[in-house]
Amino acid sequence: MKNKFRVMAMILAVLMLAMSFAACQNNENDPDTTSATNNSTPVTSSNGDSTSTPATTTDDEINLDGYAFVWVKPTHSATGRANMAPDNETELGIQLTDIYNEIEDRYNCTIEINQTMGTDFEALMPSAVGGVKYADAVCTRQSNWIPLAMMGGLRALDSQEMLDAGLDLYNENVFNQIYTQMTNVKGKIWGFDMSGIYDNIAMGHCYAFNKRIVENAGYPAEVIFDAVRNGTWTYDYFLEIARACVSDPAGDGLTYPVGDDIWGIALDGDGNEIWTNGTGPIVYDEATGKYLSNLTDPQLIKAMEFMAAVNGEGDLMVPEAHGSIPQRGDRRQIFYEGKAAFAGLYGGNFNDSNTGLMEDDFGVVPFPKGPDTDKYIINMVDLDSSIIMTSNTDYAKTAVILNAIGEKVTDFEAYKELVLESFRGCEDSVDVLFNYAFPNAFMNIAKCSSEMHEIMRKQLYSDIYTKNMSVAQAAETYTGKIQAELDGIFRQ
Known part of the structure; x- marks a missing residue:
């Protein structure tokens, strides 16, 4: 069956070729090129003058002439995020309403946070192909925005045209620098983040543990936390x-x-766990500018062997093929009910309807590290970042409003306080994650497309956990599949 991405890519290529002949100009949106061309709709100052570089105009002079700003931000109910949506009922919603009203009055614009428009690849593709504006910004997962970026459908936020337009990309008080810089693919930044109390990216996967159970087994929580700090939190x-x-x-x-x-x-x-021994299943080769399958790397083999060991022999982890075949949600519930010592959880699981139901206290630690590295990691599985598409030719106006919003809402310390609250005030958990693992956090490149996600999670990882294949067999079986998908996505 033909890959839907490649079919759409071919369509886009034909249309872009036709447009290039018609316009007799280079494609400034090719992710492998850098262009300083500024083709944005001008921003008008209060005295009627036009400028496409609002960075040279003071805030008090900018008049957006009633510009209608639209940010597509779907609701992520699992994480309990406000998701930047204003309302007249909740405390955060009311605060956001006041923030947006102030910005609208200052710049003569309107702000809409749209939670109904689609954000998947199929929804965004027509705008990338046809050039018809979809929205000012769209919050979407990397499995959607990476293919679009590689096809020339997104504006690189660190491009000269965006910086000239005034986007305050490198200001930590406007954009969360950790998550924003994490969207760097092939040397360019494609997405932004404003994590704080109004919106926050879900923490990547880690191990939660039941403090009562581990202490009864002779391993008090402080012993486990200290193992992380001392560098002895290992596979064994x-x-x-x-x-x-x-x-x-x-x-x-x-x-x-x-x-x-x-x-x-x-x-x-x-x-x-496959990323915990100093490398990963996908690596970027700086020399060639290509993403490569890395399954046969000896360091990675050890990480995959650890994955197989986590499953045990039906006597350690609740297996997928055990008894009535509990699903992932069922197995998380076993942990919540105090019937297991450890569970692999991510940010969306730390809320009132999940860990909030636990009677026992819990701690959170990064995955143990492999024998060939001295670093703990956090793999941000779902990096829901906001992007600006090339079809948005009003990006100079977009930049003005994003800067203003970010200045009001971005707050990394407040984000950490939310994480602390979701961990029931366990300061040790926040300490070991943010001080020992977070400095090495990265975006999950194995979710560079929905097809790659299927190959990795539903096939490779499952075959290793269930021991359907040996680690060596899995490495041999999936190396070619992964490389073929990488070559298609990144046009290598």
């Missing part, structure tokens, strides 16, 4: 603790439904 130590926590009072083997049994691990890290 993690597995040692998980095995020590296993309890089978009836002596009839661990079962599901659980009953009185205590499992060592309720749920794996959704494949993210």
Whole structure:
């Protein structure tokens, strides 16, 4: 079956070729080129003069002449985020209403946060192909925006034209620098983030642990936190603790439904353990400018062997093929109910309807590190970033409004306070994540397309966890598949 992305890419290529003949000019949106061309709709100052570079105009002089700004920001209910949407009922919504009203009055514009328009690849593709403006900015996942960026459908935010338009990209008080810089693909920044109390990206995967269970097994929470700080939180130590926590009072083997049994691990890290030994399944080669499949790297083999060990032999982690085949949500529930010592969770799981239901206290630590690295990592699986499409020729006006919004809402310290609250005030958890793992956080490039996500999560990771294949067999089987998808997405 033909890959839908490649078909759409061919259509876009034909249309762009036709437009290039008609306009007799270079394609300034090719991600492999840099252009200083500024073709934005001018911003008008209060005295009627026009300028396409609002950075040279003072705030008090900018008049956007009733410009209608639209930011597509879908609701992510799992994370409990306000998602920048104003309302007249909630405390955050009312605050946002006041913020937007102030900006609208200052610049003579209107601001709409649209939560109904589509944000997937199929919804955005017609705008990329036809050049008809979709919105000023769109918040979407990397599996959608990376293919669009590589096809020339997005504006690089660090391009000269965007900087000349006044986008205050490198100001930490306007844009969250960690998550914004994380959108760097092939040397260009494609997305922005304004994490704070009004909107926040969900934390990447980590291991949560039940403090009561690990202490009963002889490993108090402070011992585990100190292991992270001391650099001894390793594959072997993690597995040692998980095995020590296993309890089978009836002596009839661990079962599901659980009953009185205590499992060592309720749920794996959704494949993210594969990044914990100093490399990953996909690497970027600076010399060639290409993304490469890396499954046969000896360091990666060790990480995949750890993934297989996490599953155990049906006596450590609640397996996918055990009993009535519990799904991932079922296995998380086992942890919430205090029937497992560890569980691989991510930001969206730390809220009132998930960990908030737990009777036991829990701690959170990064994945243990492999033998070939001295760093802990966090892989940001779902990097929901906001992008500006090439079809938005009003980007100078967009920049003015984004700067104003970001200045009001971006607050990394407030974001950390929210994380602390979601961890029930466990300061040790926040400490080990933000001080020992967060400096090495990165975007999950293995979700560079929906097709790649299927290959990695539903096939490669599953075959390793369930031992459907040996690690060596999995590396041989999937190397070619991954490389073929990379070549298509990144036009290599």
